[in-house]
Amino acid sequence: xxxxxxxxxxxxxxxxxxxxxxxxxxxxxxxxxxxxxxxxxxxxxxxxxxxxxxxxxxxxxxxxxxxxxxxxxxxxxxxxxxxxxxxxxxxxxxxxxxxxxxxxxxxxxxxxxxx
Numbered sequence: 001x002x003x004x005x006x007x008x009x010x011x012x013x014x015x016x017x018x019x020x021x022x023x024x025x026x027x028x029x030x031x032x033x034x035x036x037x038x039x040x041x042x043x044x045x046x047x048x049x050x051x052x053x054x055x056x057x058x059x060x061x062x063x064x065x066x067x068x069x070x071x072x073x074x075x076x077x078x079x080x081x082x083x084x085x086x087x088x089x090x091x092x093x094x095x096x097x098x099x100x101x102x103x104x105x106x107x108x109x110x111x112x113x114x115x
Contacts, residue, residue: 020090021105022077024114034077037070039085040108050079050111058085065096072098079104079111 027034036053038045045055056064058080064070070093078086078093078101086103093101104111 019102021083021087021102023105024111027077027104027111028114034075035071037076037078037089038108039078039080039089044081048108050108053079058089061089062092065093070098072100075100077102077104079107081107081109083107083110 031050031052036050038049038053038055039058039061040049040055041057041059042055045053045057049055056069070076076098078089080086080089080103083103083106086107090101090103106113
């Protein structure tokens with residue numbers, strides 16, 4: 001049983017590694033599998049965010065990565081309002097050898113529009 005669970009986890013990691021983004025519909029179906037990181041500024045996050053998300057603002061993201069605030073090897077979905085900042089964060093993290101990371105297509109606005 002342990003082996004089957006490990007195989008499923010491996011398949012998830014491999015599939016996730018190949019993708020650059022995830023749609024709001026896909027994320028809603030599998031939200032519990034991922035760590036959600038909202039890279040909008042604190043005031044944006046405080047106004048409204050996806051339940052369970054952690055806020056690491058874009059303006060301090062490089063510092064947070066250097067300080068080890070972002071866990072590697074755990075599937076992460078990064079999002080912002082429209083997907084521009086989150087895409088830049090994903091590109092940055094990939095240069096730091098993060099593999100299990102992608103951003104939410106269309107950002108938080110797309111998430112809200114797909115309720």
